[in-house]
Amino acid sequence: MSDTTPILRINALTKTFNEFTALHAIDLKVHDGEFLAIVGPSGSGKTTLIRLLVGMDEPSDGSIWLRDQRIDEMPANKRPTCMVFQSLALFPHMTVGQNIEFPLKLRKVAPEDRKARALELLDLLRLPQDYYSKRIDQCSGGERQRVALARALAFDPEILFFDEPLSALDYRLRKALEKELKDLHARTGKTFIYITHSLEEAMVMSDRIAIMRAGRFEQIAPAEEIYARPVSRFVAEFMGEVNLFPIRAGQAEGVTLSPAAASAFGGATGTLMVRPESLQFLEGEEHAELTFAGRIEAEYMLGSRVQYTVTLEGGQTLIAEVLRENAMPGGPGTPVRLGCAAAACHLIAEA
Numbered sequence: 319m320s321d322t323t324p325i326l327r328i329n330a331l332t333k334t335f336n337e338f339t340a341l342h343a344i345d346l347k348v349h350d351g352e353f354l355a356i357v358g359p360s361g362s363g364k365t366t367l368i369r370l371l372v373g374m375d376e377p378s379d380g381s382i383w384l385r386d387q388r389i390d391e392m393p394a395n396k397r398p399t400c401m402v403f404q405s406l407a408l409f410p411h412m413t414v415g416q417n418i419e420f421p422l423k424l425r426k427v428a429p430e431d432r433k434a435r436a437l438e439l440l441d442l443l444r445l446p447q448d449y450y451s452k453r454i455d456q457c458s459g460g461e462r463q464r465v466a467l468a469r470a471l472a473f474d475p476e477i478l479f480f481d482e483p484l485s486a487l488d489y490r491l492r493k494a495l496e497k498e499l500k501d502l503h504a505r506t507g508k509t510f511i512y513i514t515h516s517l518e519e520a521m522v523m524s525d526r527i528a529i530m531r532a533g534r535f536e537q538i539a540p541a542e543e544i545y546a547r548p549v550s551r552f553v554a555e556f557m558g559e560v561n562l563f564p565i566r567a568g569q570a571e572g573v574t575l576s577p578a579a580a581s582a583f584g585g586a587t588g589t590l591m592v593r594p595e596s597l598q599f600l601e602g603e604e605h606a607e608l609t610f611a612g613r614i615e616a617e618y619m620l621g622s623r624v625q626y627t628v629t630l631e632g633g634q635t636l637i638a639e640v641l642r643e644n645a646m647p648g649g650p651g652t653p654v655r656l657g658c659a660a661a662a663c664h665l666i667a668e669a
């Protein structure tokens with residue numbers, strides 16, 4: 319991966335629908351071979367962006383480049399990209415083999431070469447070779463998803479776009495296919511651009527995550543960075559449960575800062591982010607760099623972890639999550655003190 323040769327580059331891409339601007343002059347560079355997930359709430363512009371990238375719609379302004387070639391005015395069928403949809407658009411009455419060979423037939427590849435490639439793709443997608451003659455309507459949901467992927471790969475596209483391909487599947491199958499997709503990405507070395515509502519899916523599979531909000535990218539970075547160092551409250555909250563405390567001149571209401579923590583945050587003004595799993599119960603007079611005092615409001619068992627809702631003395635709510643062996647006996651109403659290290663917190667510049 320290199321910053322100097324992005325496989326895909328978009329410059330000031332804008333899309334308006336009458337008065338409404340769905341994409342506001344956005345920029346993006348995707349590296350060759352990267353797995354980029356685009357996540358964001360409903361209506362943030364993910365589908366609009368993908369439609370422009372694959373040529374299903376035209377931008378109102380800006381440009382799209384595939385390496386050195388400008389492609390935003392190129393018809394969809396001439397673009398070296400391919401889209402995998404949630405609705406698979408397979409031909410149900412045809413065999414698995416005929417479905418996979420379809421793009422090759424369009425390209426007038428000889429029948430024996432088509433079959434050889436289809437069998438290779440069955441192998442790549444870990445489907446048995448005798449599925450070649452099986453009808454699509456006799457395949458399970460997960461098998462169909464793999465056939466659709468094999469067919470997309472038969473186009474030999476430079477970039478594969480995925481529009482929520484797993485959202486219609488049940489939880490276990492989705493989890494299995496997430497792993498398979500990640501593995502397939504590694505084995506093919508292709509560039510994958512994947513849109514999803516599911517942050518969990520994005521975190522499991524992708525190299526980088528681009529978070530969209532109201533037609534703009536709010537943050538583009540590897541999952542760990544977005545999780546640990548979100549640029550805004552929006553991203554912090556999007557990335558899972560979080561405690562946010564306004565901090566002014568190095569003082570945060572509801573939090574007792576040790577002198578070391580106060581100096582670590584300097585005279586900062588913004589929002590202090592504390593993830594629930596960074597907190598631990600404190601015993602006796604024990605203090606941490608950040609100390610919180612309150613009463614347990616509720617507790618929830620989450621398998622190996624326990625989550626607590628704590629009402630702080632100032633009235634704020636704190637969510638804490640600890641390993642079961644570190645759980646606090648006593649249940650709701652119990653007075654507690656919790657602490658965490660300053661290094662486990664993050665300061666968001668925005669208030």
Ligand SMILES: Nc1ncnc2c1ncn2[C@@H]1O[C@H](COP(=O)(O)OP(=O)(O)OP(=O)(O)O)[C@@H](O)[C@H]1O
Pocket residue numbers: 335338340358359360361362363364365366367515
């Ligand atoms: N053809 C259209 N005409 C008018 N407005 C549109 C059109 N297509 C999309 N929009 C608007 O653009 C915004 C972005 O829509 P888009 O479908 O890209 O969002 P999304 O992030 O993909 O949402 P979802 O996750 O629900 O699919 C929405 O407010 C939507 O109503």
